[in-house]
C-alpha cells in the first residue's frame with residue numbers, strides 16, 4: 001500500500017496532476033487526494049485548478065463537469081464505468097420534451113446529469129445550493145431534473161415556486177425509509193439524524209438536518225450530540241468520525257454504499273496516472289452550452 005501511495009504521489013508530481021475525490025470515495029482514495037469534498041466544492045476547484053491533469057476519483061458526471069470547466073486540461077476518470085444511475089434517468093430528449101410541454105419555464109439540472117442534459121438547461125445546481133439556485137430565477141414555474149426528491153425538498157422551501165419534477169431518484173438514498181428513522185429514534189433518543197436531500201421527502205421531514213455531504217460533515221463537526229445517525233453514503237463516515245473520535249456515528253441503513261463510487265481503488269488511480277487513462281471528452285458544442293449552465297450556478301452561489 002505504501003509503495004502504491006508513493007507511486008501515485010511521484011507520478012502526480014511528474015504529470016503536474018491534481019487528484020479530486022468525492023466524499024463518497026473509499027477512505028484510502030480520499031487520503032491520496034489533493035481535494036476532497038462535495039460536488040459543489042469539487043466543481044469550484046475544477047474551475048480554478050492550476051495543473052495539467054485532473055484525476056477525478058468520483059463518477060462520470062463529476063469528471064465531465066471538470067472537463068467542461070477546464071477544457072484545456074486532461075481529465076482522467078480512473079474507472080470508466082463509474083456512472084450515476086440517477087443521472088442516467090434523464091436524457092436530453094426528455095428535457096427537450098419537458099421544454100415543449102412547459103414553454104418558457106427555465107430548466108434547472110442537478111449536477112448529477114449528463115453533459116447533454118446540462119447543455120439544454122438554463123442553470124445547474126448541486127445539493128449544496130439548489131434552494132438558492134431555484135430562488136435566483138424570476139420565474140414561478142421551473143422545470144427541475146432529474147432528482148424528484150431533491151426537487152420536492154426545494155419546493156417545500158420555496159412555496160412561491162411551481163416545480164415541474166422529473167421522476168429520477170438515487171437508489172442508495174431510497175433505501176432509507178421513515179421506519180428506519182422511527183427505529184433509530186427509539187434506540188438512540190439523544191441522537192441527531194442527518195440526511196441528504198436525495199432521501200425521500202418523508203425521511204427528510206423526520207430528520208434533524210438535511211444537506212449536501214459537505215454540509216452534513218460540517219454540521220456533525222459542530223454538533224454536541226453523543227450519537228449521530230447518518231442518512232447518506234458510507235464514504236462520509238470517516239470524515240465525521242475524525243472530527244470527534246469519542247462519539248458514536250452510525251448509518252441509518254446498512255445498505256448505504258454506492259457501488260459506482262466504490263469502483264475507484266488506489267490501483268485505478270495509479271493506473272490512470274501511469275497510462276493516461278481514461279480520458280474524459282465532451283463534444284465542444286455540448287460543452288460550450290453546458291458550461292453556461294454551470295458557470296451561471298457558480299455566479300449565484
Ligand code: 13P
Nearest residue numbers: 038039126127212213214
Ligand atoms: P453532494 O452534492 O453532497 O456531493 O452529493 C452528490 C451526490 O451524488 C449525492 O448522492
